[in-house]
Amino acid sequence: MADKSNLLIFGATGSIGKYIIDAIVNARDSFGRIAIFTSPNTLTSKPDEINALRHKGVDILVGNIANRDEVLKAYDGVDTIISALGRGAIAAQIPLIQLANETPNIKRFLPSEYGTDIEYSPASQHEKPHQQKLKVRAALKEVRSDLEYAYVVTGPYADFPFYLGRSRSPRGGTFDVVAKKAVLLGDGQGRISLTACADVGKFVAHTLTHWDAARNRALKVNSFTTTPAEILAVFETHTKSTWSVEYTPLDELRALEKEAWDNGAPEATVYTLRRIWTEGGTLYDRRDNEDIGVTQTTTLSELVEDSIRKQVEELAPKH
Ligand SMILES: NC(=O)c1ccc[n+]([C@@H]2O[C@H](COP(=O)([O-])OP(=O)(O)OC[C@H]3O[C@@H](n4cnc5c(N)ncnc54)[C@H](OP(=O)(O)O)[C@@H]3O)[C@@H](O)[C@H]2O)c1
Structure with a gap:
């Protein structure tokens, strides 16, 4: 793109959106106008985040x-357009894409992905949590040829x-610093x-600044590849202690997943995603990080240290 890009971000104050807007603002010389679109509710419920963005020159x-x-x-x-809308608003991106298609000045749309590969294998198309994101990808295939995308x-x-973290459904995997207990x-x-949230932001900013390599691709990017046992060893090293360990074998995870979907339990999506990850659905021959520079x-060790600090802080008395 010859001129600097003017960006509009949806969901910029959400769990991952805040990392994405941070990385974009940090690379602000690469961009023209940076704007976010947010709801009246978020404007009043997150005044500090909104004011901080305003001070950084975000519209x-x-x-x-x-x-x-x-x-x-x-x-x-x-x-x-960069979307970081939450799971409840994935389908709401389809009209946003159609409106982008009607707006000739819009040339790129990054839908809210930032997670599990929804086209990892032929089986992926049947996974319940992927259905809305698959429809969004299909909508992006229907647009004019000069409206490009990247996933x-x-x-x-x-x-x-x-x-x-420490999970509220520990059978689905947990690293509990206070109890010194892991379920692998x-x-x-x-x-x-796995990918650090800060790196998600970095990957999005680099996707925009390395568009020749990124256009019309699903970029498979991540911070590092490890194993649950390796993660536990790093927790044990940093806490200078031996933890108690249990395992949730894949067949038990599949049974938990089925039960959660049968009962309409909110953790059903998490069980499905964790089962996919445990089956190897995050592994590739190569990662695309370097394609986008x-x-x-971030390292596993840095993130383990951060998790230990936050889990301890969470239990400290509030003043
Ligand atoms: N890889 C992973 O481990 C992982 C984990 C969690 C999420 N994700 C993915 O990351 C993406 C963003 O998820 P998130 O958890 O960061 O989002 P989130 O915090 O739940 O929501 C982000 C923003 O979306 C907007 N929004 C508007 N209507 C909404 C609705 N009905 N439901 C939810 N959000 C709505 C809100 O912003 P406004 O008020 O400003 O409109 C909200 O702040 C999703 O694609 C999700 O699947 C991945």
Whole structure:
């Protein structure tokens, strides 16, 4: 793109959106206008985050993602849309894509992905948590040829409170610093690729600044590949103690998954994703990091240290 890109970000104050906007703001010289589109509710419920973004020169546009006129107004002068909308709003991206298609100045759309590869293998198309994201990809195949896309596929987030955290459903895997107890998935030796949330932001910013390599691709990027047993060893080293360990073999994980879906339990999606990861659904012959110029990523050791600090802080008395 000859001129600097004008960006509009949806979901910028969400769990991963905040890392994405941070990385974009850190690379601000590479971009033109940076704007976020947020709901009136978020404007009032997250005033500190919104003010911090304003101070960094981010334009705050307020509206409803389902309101055509408000969205079209926000699209004015923008060439790139980045969505970090949450799981509950994945399908809401389809009208956003259709409106982008009607707006000739919009040239790139990055849908909310940042997770498990929804086209990893032929079986992926049947996975329940993937259905809405698959429809979003299908919608992006229907647009004019000069509206391009990239899918930033990061696999699971490593950071506390995600993979390296203490889980409320420990049979689905947990690293509990206070109880010094881990539940490892599978036999604990299966390899898994994880991504630090800060690296998700970095990968998105680099996707935009390395567009010739990124356009119309699913980028398989991650911070490192490890095993549950290796993660436990790093926790034990950093806490200078031996932890108690249990395992949730794959067949038990599959049974938990089935039971959760049968009962409409909220953790059903998490069980499915963790089963996919334990089956090897985050592993590739190569990662695409370097294609978009990312040569340095956060380490497992850094994230374990961070998880230990946050788990201890969580239990400390509040003043
Ligand atoms: N790889 C992983 O381990 C992992 C973990 C979690 C999530 N993810 C993925 O990351 C992406 C973003 O998820 P997130 O957890 O960061 O999102 P989130 O924090 O739940 O939500 C992000 C933002 O989306 C907007 N939103 C509007 N309507 C919504 C609705 N009905 N439901 C949910 N959000 C709505 C809200 O922003 P406004 O109020 O500003 O509109 C919200 O702050 C998703 O694609 C998700 O699947 C991956």
